[in-house]
Amino acid sequence: MRFKQDFFEKLEGFYSQVYPQPISNPHWLGWSDKAAELIGLTKPNDELLMQLSAHHAADGATYYAQVYSGHQFGGYTPKLGDGRSIILGEAIGPNGAWDVALKGGGPTPYSRMGDGRAVMRSAVREFMISEALAALNVPTTRALAVIGSDLPVWREGQETAAITVRLAKSHIRFGHFEYFSYTEKAEKTKLTQLVDFTITQHFPHLSTDKAGYIEWFNEVVASTAKMIAHWQSIGFAHGVMNTDNMSILGDSFDFGPFSFLDTFKEDFICNHSDHQGRYAFGQQPAVGFWNLQRLAQALTPIIESDDLIHALNQYQRHLVDYYLSFMGQKMGLPTFDFVDNQVKEAARKEQQQQDLHLIGEFTTMLEQNQLDYTNSLRRFGELDPNSQHSSLRDDFVDLAKFDTWYQAYQQRVAQVADIDAWQQQRNAVNPKYILRNYLAQEAIIAIEEQGDNSKLIQLQQLLENPFDEQPDMQDFAKRPPDWGQGLIMSCSS
Ligand SMILES: Nc1ncnc2c1ncn2[C@@H]1O[C@H](COP(=O)(O)OP(=O)(O)OP(=O)(O)O)[C@@H](O)[C@H]1O
Numbered sequence: 001m002r003f004k005q006d007f008f009e010k011l012e013g014f015y016s017q018v019y020p021q022p023i024s025n026p027h028w029l030g031w032s033d034k035a036a037e038l039i040g041l042t043k044p045n046d047e048l049l050m051q052l053s054a055h056h057a058a059d060g061a062t063y064y065a066q067v068y069s070g071h072q073f074g075g076y077t078p079k080l081g082d083g084r085s086i087i088l089g090e091a092i093g094p095n096g097a098w099d100v101a102l103k104g105g106g107p108t109p110y111s112r113m114g115d116g117r118a119v120m121r122s123a124v125r126e127f128m129i130s131e132a133l134a135a136l137n138v139p140t141t142r143a144l145a146v147i148g149s150d151l152p153v154w155r156e157g158q159e160t161a162a163i164t165v166r167l168a169k170s171h172i173r174f175g176h177f178e179y180f181s182y183t184e185k186a187e188k189t190k191l192t193q194l195v196d197f198t199i200t201q202h203f204p205h206l207s208t209d210k211a212g213y214i215e216w217f218n219e220v221v222a223s224t225a226k227m228i229a230h231w232q233s234i235g236f237a238h239g240v241m242n243t244d245n246m247s248i249l250g251d252s253f254d255f256g257p258f259s260f261l262d263t264f265k266e267d268f269i270c271n272h273s274d275h276q277g278r279y280a281f282g283q284q285p286a287v288g289f290w291n292l293q294r295l296a297q298a299l300t301p302i303i304e305s306d307d308l309i310h311a312l313n314q315y316q317r318h319l320v321d322y323y324l325s326f327m328g329q330k331m332g333l334p335t336f337d338f339v340d341n342q343v344k345e346a347a348r349k350e351q352q353q354q355d356l357h358l359i360g361e362f363t364t365m366l367e368q369n370q371l372d373y374t375n376s377l378r379r380f381g382e383l384d385p386n387s388q389h390s391s392l393r394d395d396f397v398d399l400a401k402f403d404t405w406y407q408a409y410q411q412r413v414a415q416v417a418d419i420d421a422w423q424q425q426r427n428a429v430n431p432k433y434i435l436r437n438y439l440a441q442e443a444i445i446a447i448e449e450q451g452d453n454s455k456l457i458q459l460q461q462l463l464e465n466p467f468d469e470q471p472d473m474q475d476f477a478k479r480p481p482d483w484g485q486g487l488i489m490s491c492s493s
């Protein structure tokens with residue numbers, strides 16, 4: 001790894017330098033060739049294992065934990081910071097630099113009551129979902145590797161520690177801006193410094209002046225809306241959308257009790273500690289907006305309120321545009337070339353309302369018929385919208401309702417000229433395989449009970465190509481067995 005140290009060198013006072021603590025008997029549990037490529041690595045080796053398990057120092061690494069704060073479940077915690085994630089620096093890759101962080105690398109000045117560690121099950125889940133989301137083309141932080149150990153850690157019972165090696169284009173979170181806004185409101189020096197750094201490093205097409213700041217916030221609103229539209233379209237529930245887990249780049253970030261939907265359920269809650277359903281699947285779009293409002297509030301010392309409000313007001317539009325674009329591709333709804341003038345804008349809006357209704361009716365039917373979200377969408381790849389008959393129909397109990405819906409759908413799709421190409425387009429965006437919780441759980445149990453990571457590796461390989469038919473792997477596309485339905489994950493990690 002070849003590092004540069006822009007954050008470390010340019011933002012003194014925004015972190016504490018701290019060395020990671022080694023984990024005993026380190027061994028590779030998982031490795032991602034695709035993530036490795038991003039920072040110019042190829043295969044794992046023993047020296048790298050020693051470096052990433054904190055036994056040896058990595059050349060050129062500085063090792064630091066960043067300070068931030070955040071709104072957690074709606075309440076403001078004035079000081080958080082990396083309590084168990086230590087950054088080595090920005091590794092230079094063929095297409096840009098990536099922060100390399102050891103998540104679970106040991107205590108830091110921000111650990112509060114925590115031990116600075118991550119348990120194997122949570123480290124493995126973070127590793128798998130990072131790479132699985134990337135393969136689904138969802139913006140996300142990445143995971144180079146997950147390293148197991150025999151170091152005991154205590155959660156509900158005794159478990160072992162592991163480290164996820166996270167790659168992120170940036171670790172800057174909404175919570176960073178909140179922290180510097182509320183700790184030094186009068187001077188604005190550090191807040192301005194942080195915004196300037198963020199723009200220079202990650203939004204180089206923008207200027208670091210008043211106009212640039214406004215443009216930047218607009219882009220953050222758009223990328224956040226895009227990320228959440230992605231989640232809603234693939235049926236992904238994040239579970240802990242606190243502002244300290246919101247990346248300023250709109251990348252999916254910090255994977256704890258996340259879950260894909262199995263059976264479609266709008267108010268599905270995946271986080272065991274989320275008693276109110278604040279972060280339920282269907283709440284995510286609203287929470288994204290609430291979080292952007294918290295970011296906007298933190299930026300009031302340097303951006304005019306009117307400009308912030310104007311940008312926030314675009315959130316809904318971005319969200320709907322992106323959501324319809326993703327769902328439209330999944331269901332094969334043709335797009336229209338609306339020229340941007342007043343009359344056409346009205347037509348566009350009306351079409352959007354109709355499409356939202358059509359999609360909403362479809363997901364309501366899935367919920368009422370207790371159907372699997374991913375598998376139902378995958379069915380569109382075998383559909384012939386020119387025909388009255390569809391295999392999709394066989395899944396439904398309420399056939400009358402389905403038939404009414406299908407008629408409206410057929411009208412919207414109209415005649416399809418090349419059915420093969422149309423079906424291929426559907427299969428290219430509706431995954432056959434996703435990281436269902438029960439599959440992750442089986443891989444984790446095999447490691448826990450037999451020290452056997454072969455299931456993890458098999459699952460990881462499968463999920464690298466989630467859109468391809470993989471004939472030997474059909475079982476992995478099935479709905480979960482009874483024990484694995486709607487698993488709710490513990491927050492302890
Ligand atoms: N075992 C632990 N030891 C020390 N601090 C912890 C531990 N677990 C969580 N924290 C800290 O508690 C806060 C909230 O935790 P949260 O689960 O959102 O983040 P995380 O999963 O630890 O890390 P990240 O957000 O970097 O992915 C963070 O400041 C985090 O560093």
Ligand SMILES: [Mg+2]
Pocket residue numbers: 244245254
């Ligand atoms: Mg976090």
